[in-house]
Amino acid sequence: MSDRRVLTGMRTTGPLHLGHYVGALKLWLEAQKDSDLECFFLLADLQALTTHADRPDLIRNSVREVVLDWIAVGLEYWKPNIHFVLQSQVPARALLSQLLSNVARWSEVQRNPTIQSELAHQGSPSAGFMIYTVDQAADIFMVSPVPKKGNRLLVPVGADQLPHLNDARDWARRFNRTYSEVFVPCEGQVGLVGRLVGTDGSSKMSKSLGNAIMLSDSPDVVTQKVMSMYTDPNRARKTDPGNPDTNPVFEYLRAFHPNQNQVMHWANMYRAGVLGGESIGDVQLKKELAATLNILLEPIRQRRKEAQELALGDIVEAGTIRTNEIAEEVTSRAMEAMHLGFPVNL
Numbered sequence: 001m002s003d004r005r006v007l008t009g010m011r012t013t014g015p016l017h018l019g020h021y022v023g024a025l026k027l028w029l030e031a032q033k034d035s036d037l038e039c040f041f042l043l044a045d046l047q048a049l050t051t052h053a054d055r056p057d058l059i060r061n062s063v064r065e066v067v068l069d070w071i072a073v074g075l076e077y078w079k080p081n082i083h084f085v086l087q088s089q090v091p092a093r094a095l096l097s098q099l100l101s102n103v104a105r106w107s108e109v110q111r112n113p114t115i116q117s118e119l120a121h122q123g124s125p126s127a128g129f130m131i132y133t134v135d136q137a138a139d140i141f142m143v144s145p146v147p148k149k150g151n152r153l154l155v156p157v158g159a160d161q162l163p164h165l166n167d168a169r170d171w172a173r174r175f176n177r178t179y180s181e182v183f184v185p186c187e188g189q190v191g192l193v194g195r196l197v198g199t200d201g202s203s204k205m206s207k208s209l210g211n212a213i214m215l216s217d218s219p220d221v222v223t224q225k226v227m228s229m230y231t232d233p234n235r236a237r238k239t240d241p242g243n244p245d246t247n248p249v250f251e252y253l254r255a256f257h258p259n260q261n262q263v264m265h266w267a268n269m270y271r272a273g274v275l276g277g278e279s280i281g282d283v284q285l286k287k288e289l290a291a292t293l294n295i296l297l298e299p300i301r302q303r304r305k306e307a308q309e310l311a312l313g314d315i316v317e318a319g320t321i322r323t324n325e326i327a328e329e330v331t332s333r334a335m336e337a338m339h340l341g342f343p344v345n346l
């Protein structure tokens with residue numbers, strides 16, 4: 001029997017939004033369907049600390065919010081192959097992180113686009129933030145199967161995480177070459193829809209930018225957020241030609257509407273202004289979008305409400321215990337490969 005595992009995660013800095021859903025969660029829902037895959041979904045509270053060290057209360061509360069959102073979208077926590085894992089409660093992971101930090105080159109870490117843009121925008125990130133991509137490699141490899149034919153380590157993520165995964169794979173290969181074969185190099189998986197723009201159309205959807213539609217938003221809030229979305233500023237009347245390609249309302253319709261032929265027809269009308277005597281206005285498109293999103297979100301809201309009653313702590317504890325078993329074994333193999341075993345023959 002081969003060991004095929006999935007590890008992926010989210011930082012626990014708040015409840016989740018539609019960007020998390022299209023970018024990552026849809027892939028996770030696909031992955032969990034294969035009962036031969038053992039899936040580890042990581043609640044990255046330590047990684048949250050790299051940007052929110054002054055908000056321990058927020059991180060703690062967000063662990064609950066994220067678990068509720070995961071169950072709400074349909075992650076099947078009750079299945080034996082599905083584990084929710086609290087990152088800070090896996091001590092072996094931290095040791096593995098330190099080992100890997102000596103395999104990763106500082107120049108590689110600095111080259112990462114997320115690190116670069118944070119340095120440019122934020123000025124003085126924490127030291128923990130600067131090495132979080134190395135730490136994330138430890139998240140992944142702590143559940144590495146033994147390297148043999150058929151064993152796989154899959155990482156379904158949003159597109160912005162791909163550079164991290166390429167680095168992680170390089171570090172695993174370098175470790176294997178330098179010491180001995182301990183890790184299965186990870187394989188990233190990304191979905192069709194990459195990152196989702198915010199409702200303001202300016203950048204990626206993010207709760208802190210105030211341009212996010214949360215999975216837990218009520219129908220009224222969703223409608224109100226959609227109706228005030230940014231569209232095409234150069235279109236005064238619905239008979240004016242507009243640009244559907246740079247209009248976030250269309251981006252969302254392309255990501256979520258069940259009838260893509262219909263969306264294409266609207267886009268053609270929008271571009272032309274008048275097409276076959278017909279026109280479509282922003283208000284109508286927004287109403288269509290609000291309805292689409294509320295149909296998508298209704299069962300999610302319902303499951304979220306039911307999940308409030310569950311013993312969430314027990315669910316996370318069970319997944320974390322299983323992860324510790326594997327992480328301890330993998331980390332001792334890595335220690336041994338680096339000749340860091342307990343020195344019985346001193």
Ligand code: TRP
Pocket residue numbers: 007008009010011042044047136139140155157161
């Ligand atoms: N960096 C990821 C994010 O911001 C979260 C994450 C933490 C992760 N550990 C991981 C993703 C391991 C994939 C694998 O969304």
